[in-house]
Amino acid sequence: MKKDTVTKQSIIGNKNISEEIVELIKQQILNGELNPGNRIVETKLAKELGISQTPVREAIRQLSGEGIITIVTNKGPMVRDFRMQDVFEIYSLRAVLEGFAIRLATFNATEEDIGHLQAFHQEMKAKLDDDSITSLLQESQYIHQTIIKLSQHERLTSMYKSISFQIVLVNRILGKKSTKAKEVEQHGELIEALVGRDADEAERVMRRHIHRSYLEFAELKAVDSSEFKEGTWL
The missing domain is CATH 1.10.10.10 (Winged helix-like DNA-binding domain superfamily/Winged helix DNA-binding domain)
Known part of the structure; x- marks a missing residue:
């Protein structure tokens, strides 16, 4: 509207x-x-x-x-002006929700579902050399949203939806410093985790993926993130 x-x-x-x-x-x-x-x-x-x-x-x-x-x-x-504590809470909650989502998706996703994500990722790669496309942030968000959907967990999906706009806001800030190549590489690992069908490893990959984004955000804002140890995420 x-x-x-x-x-x-x-x-x-x-x-x-x-x-x-x-x-x-x-x-x-x-x-x-x-x-x-x-x-x-x-x-x-x-x-x-x-x-x-x-x-x-x-x-x-x-x-x-x-x-x-x-x-x-x-x-x-x-x-609302997000403080670093807010950002930590958003990313750490994402790690829990999306880690569980990809764990479920390794069981619930069909070969067709995974094939769709693989084809979508190939389309992302094709955009690397297109100078008219300056960002792949929306494509990356689509991969995350699809994994949530593939969890087939209604309450998880509802909880994720409740913070989805906050996620978009924080990603918009971080995305200004991201490159297309990084988006392709880092989201390819999520799809590979689904292909592997190893629930434990897929969850670890997702949690590391989101933790890395949090650290990049903290670095961007020149904030000490050491108080939030890696062990609290993985």
Whole structure:
């Protein structure tokens, strides 16, 4: 939903307008129109969209529940600024969820499922020499999301979905320093782990993969990550 296409007429009878506003705010954050620390003025947003404050308030409540918006006393809703502790919690939770997901996927994925990921990875490789493509971050995210799906674990999938936007935000920051070659290499190892069908090894590979990303983020931010020992991840 683009803000300039939202009119009173377009939302009359729309019971999911608050969900549309959630997606709008998320897109503005991803686009850099809203940045960590920026205020979201409910009255202003409602006026811009030509709607009442009620769905805006509902959207803010949902975003707050997802940890994307924080309500600051005397200031109101603001885009959350992730501290290093937040980043640690996001990555360490990913290590648990995705480690378990790939473990399950080694049992549940069909040969066709794995073949699809292998073909997708080959397409990623083909993009290495395409200068018009500057990032493979979305392709990498697709591989992770597919592994979650292949776990065939509904509650795990639901838990992962609840932090998925936070994952995207942190990955966006890290992805600015990532190279296409690194994305291809590091995500190829996940697919190879699935091919091997060794559940223990696949889980170790995934946990190492996510731990490495966390260390890269800490290095990017010049933060000492030694307090979070490798043994707490693997």
